[in-house]
Amino acid sequence: MGKTLRHRAIKEIIANLPINSQDILLNMLIEKGFNVTQATLSRDIKELKIAKIPTSSGEYAYQLPHQSINDDSERSRNLSSFGFISIEFSGSLAVIKTRPGYAMGIAGDIDARATSTILGTVAGDDTILIIPRENISREKILESLSDIIPTIQ
Known part of the structure; x- marks a missing residue:
């Protein structure tokens, strides 16, 4: 097989x-x-x-x-919101802090759903590095992430 x-x-x-x-x-x-x-x-x-x-x-x-996206989009947003702690920018990169164990799941959702603004993510246990596409503003990044993580500011 x-x-x-x-x-x-x-x-x-x-x-x-x-x-x-x-x-x-x-x-x-x-x-x-x-x-x-x-x-x-x-x-x-x-x-x-x-x-x-x-x-x-x-x-x-x-x-x-x-x-969670295919089966229950609302559940996915709730898990992402619960797991999300903060986001901080450094130049064009962003770092998201999560509760322990949530980073890989949230990063997977971001990689699947924010492809127009996010080139990719790198996730650990409680930290996600966000790599945006060229010439994407912080506001656009936050806007695209708000569909995945409604509690993001």
């Missing part, structure tokens, strides 16, 4: 089950007949831009970057 089928299986598992570790995901893939190593799964998770985000129970679970 190839990479495309494996990626599809990973997305299906994560979209339907609360998976909180790579070991669990790896075992589920093996049970489905995939011959996959931990290293390959780690690369797949990175390629699919899957992030671990806090759940309502306070634990962490993997989530697809577009899952």
Whole structure:
């Protein structure tokens, strides 16, 4: 079974089950007949831009970057608003501070939805570096981010 089928299986598992570790995901893939190593799964998770985000129970679970956008746009905005702490600019770059564990999920939403103003993001656990496109003003950046993070100022 190839990479495309494996990626599809990973997305299906994560979209339907609360998976909180790579070991669990790896075992589920093996049970489905995939011959996959931990290293390959780690690369797949990175390629699919899957992030671990806090759940309502306070634990962490993997989530697809577009899952909340496609399934429930309002839920995505609420999670982004809850996770957002602040934004600060330095020249044309911006840094967003988030609650621990939220940066990758919010960055995934930004990468998917603000493509006309944002060239890309780099996310850690609680910090996102925003790289805007050429000649985009701070006001335009804030305007495009306000669709994703309604509480942004």
